[in-house]
Amino acid sequence: xxxxxxxxxxxxxxxxxxxxxxxxIARTLRDAGYEVIYTGLRQxxxxxxxxxxxxxxxxxxxxxxxxxxxxxxxRIIELLKEQGSDDILLFGGGIIPDEDIPxxxxxxxxxLFTPGAPLSDIVGFLSERYAS
Amino acid sequence: MGNKxxxxxxxxxxxxxxxxxxxxxxxxSGVPLERLxxxxxxxxxxxxxxxxxxxxxxxxxxxxxxxRGRLWTMRQYAGFATAEESNKRYKYLLSQGQTGLSIAFDxxxxxxxxxxxxxxxxxxxRVGVAIDSTKDMEILFDGIPMDKVSxxxxxxxxxxxxxxxxxxxxxKQGVTADKLNxxxxxxxxxxxxxRGTYIFPPAPSMRLVTNLFGYCSANTPLxxxxxxxxxxxxxxxxxxxxxxxxxxxxxxxxVEAAINAGMxxxxxxxxxAFFFASHNNLLEEVAKFRAARRLWAxxxxxxxxxxxxxxxxxxxxxxxxxxxxxxxxxxxxxxxxAVQSLAAVMGGxxxxxxxxxxxxxxxxxxxxxxxxxxTQQIIGYESGVADTIDxxxxxxxxxxxxxxxxxxxxxxIARIDDIGGAVKAVEVGFIQREITDxxxxxxxxxxxxxxxxxGQNEFMVEKVPVGALHKIDPATAxxxxxxxxxxxxxxxxxxxxxxxxxxxxxxTDADTNLMPxxxxxxxxxxxxxxxxxxLRAVFGEYRATEVL
Numbered sequence: 001x002x003x004x005x006x007x008x009x010x011x012x013x014x015x016x017x018x019x020x021x022x023x024x025i026a027r028t029l030r031d032a033g034y035e036v037i038y039t040g041l042r043q044x045x046x047x048x049x050x051x052x053x054x055x056x057x058x059x060x061x062x063x064x065x066x067x068x069x070x071x072x073x074x075r076i077i078e079l080l081k082e083q084g085s086d087d088i089l090l091f092g093g094g095i096i097p098d099e100d101i102p103x104x105x106x107x108x109x110x111x112l113f114t115p116g117a118p119l120s121d122i123v124g125f126l127s128e129r130y131a132s
Numbered sequence: 133m134g135n136k137x138x139x140x141x142x143x144x145x146x147x148x149x150x151x152x153x154x155x156x157x158x159x160x161s162g163v164p165l166e167r168l169x170x171x172x173x174x175x176x177x178x179x180x181x182x183x184x185x186x187x188x189x190x191x192x193x194x195x196x197x198x199x200r201g202r203l204w205t206m207r208q209y210a211g212f213a214t215a216e217e218s219n220k221r222y223k224y225l226l227s228q229g230q231t232g233l234s235i236a237f238d239x240x241x242x243x244x245x246x247x248x249x250x251x252x253x254x255x256x257x258r259v260g261v262a263i264d265s266t267k268d269m270e271i272l273f274d275g276i277p278m279d280k281v282s283x284x285x286x287x288x289x290x291x292x293x294x295x296x297x298x299x300x301x302x303x304k305q306g307v308t309a310d311k312l313n314x315x316x317x318x319x320x321x322x323x324x325x326x327r328g329t330y331i332f333p334p335a336p337s338m339r340l341v342t343n344l345f346g347y348c349s350a351n352t353p354l355x356x357x358x359x360x361x362x363x364x365x366x367x368x369x370x371x372x373x374x375x376x377x378x379x380x381x382x383x384x385x386x387v388e389a390a391i392n393a394g395m396x397x398x399x400x401x402x403x404x405a406f407f408f409a410s411h412n413n414l415l416e417e418v419a420k421f422r423a424a425r426r427l428w429a430x431x432x433x434x435x436x437x438x439x440x441x442x443x444x445x446x447x448x449x450x451x452x453x454x455x456x457x458x459x460x461x462x463x464x465x466x467x468x469x470a471v472q473s474l475a476a477v478m479g480g481x482x483x484x485x486x487x488x489x490x491x492x493x494x495x496x497x498x499x500x501x502x503x504x505x506x507t508q509q510i511i512g513y514e515s516g517v518a519d520t521i522d523x524x525x526x527x528x529x530x531x532x533x534x535x536x537x538x539x540x541x542x543x544x545i546a547r548i549d550d551i552g553g554a555v556k557a558v559e560v561g562f563i564q565r566e567i568t569d570x571x572x573x574x575x576x577x578x579x580x581x582x583x584x585x586x587g588q589n590e591f592m593v594e595k596v597p598v599g600a601l602h603k604i605d606p607a608t609a610x611x612x613x614x615x616x617x618x619x620x621x622x623x624x625x626x627x628x629x630x631x632x633x634x635x636x637x638x639x640t641d642a643d644t645n646l647m648p649x650x651x652x653x654x655x656x657x658x659x660x661x662x663x664x665x666x667l668r669a670v671f672g673e674y675r676a677t678e679v680l
Contacts, residue, residue: 015239015255017328020368020455023568024575026680040678041328042243044251066239067494067604071254097494097601115459115492116588119579 006130007057011039011048013076016066021093025061025122032123045075052080052088059089059126069096069104077108089129093117136170155582159416161373163536169528176535181426185521187441189429191422191534192522193480194445199518204476205483206508207284209451211236211261212495213608214615215271218261222276224498228505232314232483234284235272236260237294242329244290244664247612257608259495260286263294264616265659269301278302283314284359284449284483289331291318292340292647293663296654299352303655315356315405315449318344321382321554322361324676325563326368331664334555336671339642341386342393345400347647356405358386359449365563366409367455369571372420373537377544378554378563379406380428384545385554387436397436401443410472410479411453417472418524419533421448421479427538450476451485457492461587462598465489470507477511478524484508494601561679568679616659623657632658632666639670 010026012019019041030036037055039048052060064072073092080086086108093113096104101112111125144167157165166173176182183189186196195201208225210233211218222233237260240252246264247256256262263269278301287294295316299309320337323330330337341358348357362379370378383404390400408424410417428446432438452472457465466489476484486504488496496504512518524530551557558564577583584590635649646667653663 015243015245015251015329016259017323017326018368019328020568020571023680024369024572027568027572028575030680036680038678038680040676066255067258068254095493116585118589119575 005033005035006059006126007035007037007055008126009037009039009048009052009055009057009060011043011051011060011062012041013043013045013048013062013064013072014066014068015042016064016068017041018065019063021065022063025063025093025119028119028123029061029126032127034126045072045079048076049079049083049085053083053085057088058130059091062090062092064092064094064096067095069094070100073104073109074107091125093122134172136168136172159372159533159537160411160413161371161416161537161540163373163533163540166529166532169532171528173528173532176531182525182531188433188444189426190445191426192525194425194447194482198480198521199477199512200521203512203518204481204508205232205282206230206505206512207232207234207449207483207485208501208505209234209236209284209286209485210501211238212259212602213257213261213604214612215261215263215268217257217608219272219274219276221498222272225501225505226276226281228502229509230505232282232284233276234485235286237285237287238262239329241294241660242287242289244293244331244660244668246659246661247609247616249661256612257604262608262612263297263660264612265619265657266297266300266304266654267619267657268615269294269297270304273301273305277307278305279307279311281313283312284317285314286317288317288320288323288327288329289337289340290660290664291316292344292650293654293660295344295355296647296651297660299651300654309351310353312352313354315359316344317361317407318358319361319382319386319407321385321558322364322378324558324674325365325378326567327364330674330676332667332671333674334559336667337674338385338389338555339393340646342390342395343645343647345390345403346393346395346645348403349395349400355403357400357403359405359407360386361407363407363409363451365567366411367453368567369455369574370567371570372411372413372416373540374544374566374570375408376420376424376427376537376541377548378566379408380424380431380541381545381548381554381557383428384431384435387432388553391436397432397438398440398443401432401436401438402440402445405482406446406448408448408450408481409453410450410476410481412456412468412471414471414475414478415524415530416533416537417475418479419530419537421450421476421481422522422525422530422534423538423541424448425480426534427541447482449483449485450479450481452476452487454487454491457487457489458585458588459492461593461596462489462493464587465492466503466507469504470511473507473511474515474517478517478522480522490598490601493598495604497600497602561677564679619657619659627656628653628658628662631656632662635663636666636670639667
């Protein structure tokens with residue numbers, strides 16, 4: 001990994017309290033050498049984007065299990081664009097039906113991990129991105 | 133030298149010299165598992181350690197005849213979209229032989245926001261039904277006689293409000309509060325620890341919990357005032373022993389809070405109920421339920437000096453473990469649910485929810501819910517395990533494991549006592565950290581295949597398309613927002629203002645029971661958001677300290 005550690009914001013948007021996945025991913029990425037900031041629960045898209053910018057992160061990973069993904073991901077992308085911060089990578093995970101994945105990727109979500117995804121896939125995805 | 137030792141040194145040693153065992157065997161709680169339990173592993177006196185069903189320490193069950201009298205209540209947790217939609221699902225479930233209702237509320241309802249609150253955007257009707265006022269509750273129970281059905285409500289921070297809506301809706305049906313039978317989850321501590329639908333800080337939240345106890349002990353004698361829940365902490369990752377310990381530690385905190393509020397332990401303890409998960413490890417789970425029952429009885433008798441036997445009974449609901457369901461090869465989940473249900477029944481549960489095979493992917497379809505319900509019915513009517521009481525008692529292994537789980541749970545409870553009790557343990561993040569540690573360890577084990585998850589990290593197939601999934605109609609949100617706007621328009625506004633002001637004034641006095649004030653608001657169609665906002669103004673909101 002480069003001199004400057006890659007910074008990742010792990011966020012729980014919306015009202016959903018199921019944070020097991022978010023916390024496990026946060027620890028996994030921390031152990032893989034990333035600098036991880038975890039927002040905690042009930043973050044609005046506005047709060048997540050504001051934290052991402054003020055913490056100067058390279059990527060945002062969000063976890064949604066409540067079915068609100070088709071609102072939350074597009075809204076975060078929209079806000080990142082508005083703030084001129086769409087260089088920040090957005091990825092996510094949760095209970096996201098197959099047919100919802102292509103439209104979200106089209107909008108700019110870099111990767112989506114669904115139930116059962118190995119941790120190594122998520123770490124692998126990021127290390128590929130930040131290899132050079 | 134005992135015979136077991138002799139066997140270990142001779143026959144077993146020879147076999148192990150020829151070939152090792154598959155792996156090191158440990159329970160989810162980290163307890164090394166006995167290769168072979170024998171009478172030598174049991175040192176207890178039957179009458180004091182096990183006793184008889186319906187008698188202290190209730191190891192063998194809380195009722196004298198258990199399922200020979202009546203099978204457990206088959207209670208499927210359900211709710212989605214609008215009250216109209218959910219009402220249809222409830223009627224379907226009742227027509228299929230389900231014996232109790234269990235309401236799933238959407239997240240805005242669980243956190244005290246009306247459907248037209250900006251914070252509700254995207255979440256309306258998603259994980260449960262949206263209920264904004266008594267009006268929605270009336271629709272939810274349209275055509276379902278509220279004096280005949282028992283209803284469990286998964287509602288915590290605003291439990292007082294939803295119970296008030298329920299009572300007000302029943303009054304509309306001509307059913308008085310004393311006829312109502314059911315449960316409010318009303319367990320705020322595990323919300324801070326694991327589930328996340330808190331609103332207010334711990335002190336006023338504990339007041340609302342005990343306000344509900346107080347109101348119900350005088351007005352709704354059949355109502356279970358709380359369902360002290362280990363389920364969500366287990367789902368968040370803790371072990372079986374931690375599940376017992378954290379749940380009973382929360383129970384201790386509620387009993388203390390009610391006693392401090394001036395109640396006599398025997399006036400409310402008999403209405404406390406519990407809620408556990410049932411996982412794949414069948415024998416550990418059976419042992420867990422038995423250990424929890426025996427330990428709670430001991431706590432109530434020795435710590436709180438309860439006099440009535442009823443106060444010492446741990447009566448519990450069980451749900452099969454959602455986190456064990458795989459999105460891959462979803463049909464395999466039917467088998468997992470069957471194993472977990474068997475554990476719950478052989479562990480003596482009072483009611484059971486069986487998860488549906490497609491729940492790692494979406495809310496369940498009607499078809500998959502039916503299979504889940506049929507699983508319970510097959511266990512109840514065909515398997516024979518319900519025909520005798522506590523069928524695994526006396527198994528050297530299960531008794532040994534019951535003892536070990538109880539001992540491990542007691543160690544944890546002693547640690548929580550040292551911290552200053554469950555409220556404090558949650559405030560300092562102890563319970564959250566323990567849960568996250570266990571979850572991370574488990575995931576690492578899955579990653580390196582120390583833990584096999586069939587179909588997910590072993591025995592995989594190429595992804596196959598799954599059948600139809602349940603979909604929430606996108607029009608739900610607009611419809612619900614329209615309904616709550618209508619409700620606000622068609623009521624006596626002066627009356628609303630007056631009752632909300634009275635509630636706020638009452639909230640400022642910590643010794644006042646708020647339930648009657650909230651009921652006044654519910655009867656005149658104040659919305660949940662309005663009621664909760666009055667309380668937010670006085671109590672403030674909880675901000676979690678994040679524990680990674």
